[in-house]
Amino acid sequence: MPMAARPGLIPVFLKERIQGLPENPGVYFFKDRQGKPLYIGKARSIRKRVSSHFRFFGESFSKEGKMLRETRRIDFLETPTEAEALLLEASLIKEHQPKFNQELKDDKSYPFLKITSETYPRLVVVRGRKPDGSKYFGPYTSAHLLRRAVSMLRRFFPMRTCQPMPEKVCLMFHIHQCHGPCEKRIDRRAYLEIVKELELFLEGRRDALIRNLAKRMKACSERREYEKAKALYDEIQALSSVPQGLPGRLEAGKVLEAARAALGLSRPPFRIEAFDISNIAGQEAVGSLVVFDGGKPVKSEYRRFRIKTVKAIDDYEMMREVVRRRYTRLLSEKRELPDLVVIDGGKGHLAAAKGELDVLNLDDLPVISIAKQHEILFKPGRDAGIVLPQNSPVLQLIQHLRDEAHRFAISYHRRLHRKEAFLK
Secondary structure (H helix, E strand, C coil): CCCCCCHHHCCHHHHHHHHCCCCCCEEEEEECCCCCEEEEEEECCHHHHHHHHHHHCCCCCCHHHHHHHHCCEEEEEECCCHHHHHHHHHHHHHHHCCHHHHHHCCCCCCEEEEECCCCCCCEEEEECCCCCCCEEECCCCCHHHHHHHHHHHHHHCCCCCCCCCCCCCCHHHHCCCCCCHHHCCCCHHHHHHHHHHHHHHHCCCHHHHHHHHHHHHHHHHHCCCHHHHHHHHHHHHHHHHCCCCHHHHHHHHHHHHHHHHHHCCCCCCCEEEEEEEEEECCEEEEEEEEEEECCEECHHHCEEEECCCCCCCCHHHHHHHHHHHHHHHHHHCCCCCCCEEEEECCHHHHHHHHHHHHHCCCCCCCEEEEECCCCEEECCCCCCCECCCCCCHHHHHHHHHHHHHHHHHHHHHHHHHHHHHHHC
């Protein structure tokens, strides 16, 4: 029996993260301080499965206890079914090679997906790999779920299942899960195109797959093969409706890595907090905070601040108050700090925010500002601004944060203003 964790030892920010996890199928990530995956798993209910790991929190002798001791972030990707989570889990483990997933590496007791090296290849579930010229994907953690996943894959990528190949089409042809190569209903070149698309899917390269299908659809349309073009269009729509997961996550990761380089940060800014002040003629001054995680907004963590200590029209003092209140609270509650703070404004707003962070002994917390006039970024200790091209994904991410903080502040200001007008 595993030792029960003492709840008081679990950091507050991890408890809050678990409470915010969905109860849907998907893949979850335990990450270290640098955002590198320590462990990747799949689940029928992400929240329940992640919670179950914390039975081992505080153990020094178990693998899970050691993993939890290094965990600083928990992320997730939702999928429509647990079977699809299984496929995504395997591709992510293969790419990232988390050190606490190593028991899956080359273990012959786990099932694999195999695309055979036959003239018309088949997709089959096997145990272990052989040097037979076939392509293998995996390993996967559940043979039962893998068989369910294969049923889904055959609807998207119709391939033969029979062995040996018969002389007449079978039931799979009639239910549209095989194109009938046995009766030459499809030529080998077109059949291998389907095999290539399946490989792209299993590798997690959804974008490349959809581009390939779109190219084929256009060619069919130009040849006036409208029925084939419509079938390809339906396949694109079906694949696009499945949460993409890996490609989208990789793209976000590239942008955050680019932000690390462009802004001179020690690590990619997975968690970013942005501040804005809304102050119209000194009335009902408010501040706003928005939070982005992995390049996406986390609206449940947005916060509004009604300015309490500043009576005059002084944006700098208001910024100081909001920053002071936010990080005083995070420190007192021992919650997770962001990887980057973004301030809406120029050098003066930046200096105000940086001064409060220094007072709180958070002088190593990265902070930048973005000036509206020319979209220039400023960093403490650097006289010249950072000018990025207008099409830079890094600049667009910072602009998105700034605009979202501004929108959130304005909406709160207007609400207070309407309330004040009503009371009059």
